Amino acid sequence: MSKPYPPPEWETAGFNHIWLPYTQMQTAPLPLPVISGSGVRLTLADGRELIDGIASWWCACHGYQHPHLTKQIAKQLETLAHVMFAGLAHEQAYTLAHRLVSMAPQGLNRVFFSDSGSTAVEVGMKMAAQFWANRQEPDKRKFICFRNGYHGDTMGGMSLADPETGMHRTLNRYTPEQHVFDIPNNRADLTALAASLKKVRETVAGLVIEPLVQAAGGMKFHSPEMLAEIYQLCKEHRILFIADEIATGFGRTGSMFACDEAGITPDVMCLGKALTGGMVGLAATLATEEVFEAFLSDRLETALMHGPTFMANPIACAAANASLDLFEGEPRIAQIQGIETQLREELKPCHKLEDVIDVRVKGAIGVVQLSDVSGEYILELRQRFIGEGVWLRPFSDVIYIMPAFTISSAELTRLTDAVFKVLTA
Numbered sequence: 001m002s003k004p005y006p007p008p009e010w011e012t013a014g015f016n017h018i019w020l021p022y023t024q025m026q027t028a029p030l031p032l033p034v035i036s037g038s039g040v041r042l043t044l045a046d047g048r049e050l051i052d053g054i055a056s057w058w059c060a061c062h063g064y065q066h067p068h069l070t071k072q073i074a075k076q077l078e079t080l081a082h083v084m085f086a087g088l089a090h091e092q093a094y095t096l097a098h099r100l101v102s103m104a105p106q107g108l109n110r111v112f113f114s115d116s117g118s119t120a121v122e123v124g125m126k127m128a129a130q131f132w133a134n135r136q137e138p139d140k141r142k143f144i145c146f147r148n149g150y151h152g153d154t155m156g157g158m159s160l161a162d163p164e165t166g167m168h169r170t171l172n173r174y175t176p177e178q179h180v181f182d183i184p185n186n187r188a189d190l191t192a193l194a195a196s197l198k199k200v201r202e203t204v205a206g207l208v209i210e211p212l213v214q215a216a217g218g219m220k221f222h223s224p225e226m227l228a229e230i231y232q233l234c235k236e237h238r239i240l241f242i243a244d245e246i247a248t249g250f251g252r253t254g255s256m257f258a259c260d261e262a263g264i265t266p267d268v269m270c271l272g273k274a275l276t277g278g279m280v281g282l283a284a285t286l287a288t289e290e291v292f293e294a295f296l297s298d299r300l301e302t303a304l305m306h307g308p309t310f311m312a313n314p315i316a317c318a319a320a321n322a323s324l325d326l327f328e329g330e331p332r333i334a335q336i337q338g339i340e341t342q343l344r345e346e347l348k349p350c351h352k353l354e355d356v357i358d359v360r361v362k363g364a365i366g367v368v369q370l371s372d373v374s375g376e377y378i379l380e381l382r383q384r385f386i387g388e389g390v391w392l393r394p395f396s397d398v399i400y401i402m403p404a405f406t407i408s409s410a411e412l413t414r415l416t417d418a419v420f421k422v423l424t425a
């Protein structure tokens with residue numbers, strides 16, 4: 001493929017050896033070489049600058065290279081870059097666990113660290129299945145999940161994805177079969193879900209849901225009231241409620257955690273992505289004391305057998321502590337409210353466009369849903385956005401904006417203008 005600039009040396013040397021994510025390597029355009037990031041701006045090797053409208057898959061919530069984050073990471077690097085977390089402890093992890101418990105929905109008292117969102121979901125599933133096994137109910141080991149759901153790329157998480165439209169459908173035969181339902185929209189749907197749960201509850205360990213926003217499965221929203229109702233059904237039917245807040249956690253939907261809006265405390269909550277302000281990989285699975293206590297006995301067999309080598313890495317935990325400092329010290333929630341108001345106003349004109357079937361906004365998430373579109377059209381849209389100087393990555397049938405919370409009003413307008421312009425072109 002021809003390129004508009006002389007490629008940097010590392011790109012020429014490396015490209016033929018790289019295997020890219022979610023990419024058909026035979027036909028995909030070359031990725032853009034990035035040399036630096038600052039705030040919401042990415043600088044490319046040829047000097048062009050892009051405004052990032054999706055915060056590197058929604059994790060860089062304070063923008064790139066926030067000075068407080070880089071400083072705290074550098075400071076930690078001077079004393080302890082890594083140490084194993086079995087039999088040894090360190091301040092950053094313990095401080096972080098304490099801070100997470102203080103801010104999470106009340107009752108989530110225990111924190112298990114891991115290294116990616118997918119792993120946090122696997123850990124949550126293991127906690128739920130073993131919770132019942134330890135309580136002498138080993139038949140309760142399946143999961144309930146939802147159409148349009150996405151919970152990561154490892155086998156357990158893949159088994160929870162939408163089996164028909166999800167990106168993992170090719171591997172359906174290799175993952176455990178789960179019970180898949182629609183997220184209810186109204187009372188009748190809810191009654192139907194209740195009846196289904198009643199039928200399957202003796203074989204079910206947990207229900208896994210992306211609270212309020214199903215992200216990678218199509219940016220679909222449901223209400224806090226519906227979330228609270230689903231939670232109640234789980235309580236009635238003895239099913240652990242697992243909130244996958246990997247995309248929604250840390251302010252994205254307008255409150256610190258999406259579950260806060262429904263006033264619920266999940267039995268298990270998975271966090272990742274923005275946990276470190278997007279600086280370095282880290283994830284956490286939080287559990288209530290009731291879940292934790294089911295693992296206590298005088299036998300190793302009832303313990304949680306999980307321990308990634310890099311769990312609770314000190315640099316990652318220092319980044320997460322620094323990110324929490326920013327949530328405490330800078331007006332993030334107010335900024336998110338400002339982004340929400342602006343997205344509502346500025347995406348409104350898209351309603352009128354022929355190809356647009358829905359425009360929806362929740363917190364710092366703006367979505368423009370298109371009528372039936374082809375994969376080629378989506379790829380073309382991506383290229384056009386680059387031409388407009390913005391980094392947006394439509395997928396499936398949606399164009400979405402999920403920027404860093406620190407984005408300025410003018411920068412956000414550049415993104416919404418680009419969406420309107422590209423769709424009208």
Ligand SMILES: Cc1ncc(COP(=O)(O)O)c(C=O)c1O
Pocket residue numbers: 116117118119121150151152153210215216244245246247272273
């Ligand atoms: C809701 C949800 N769960 C899990 C994951 C997986 O996280 P990771 O990519 O860090 O493994 C994602 C990633 O997009 C996600 O959105």
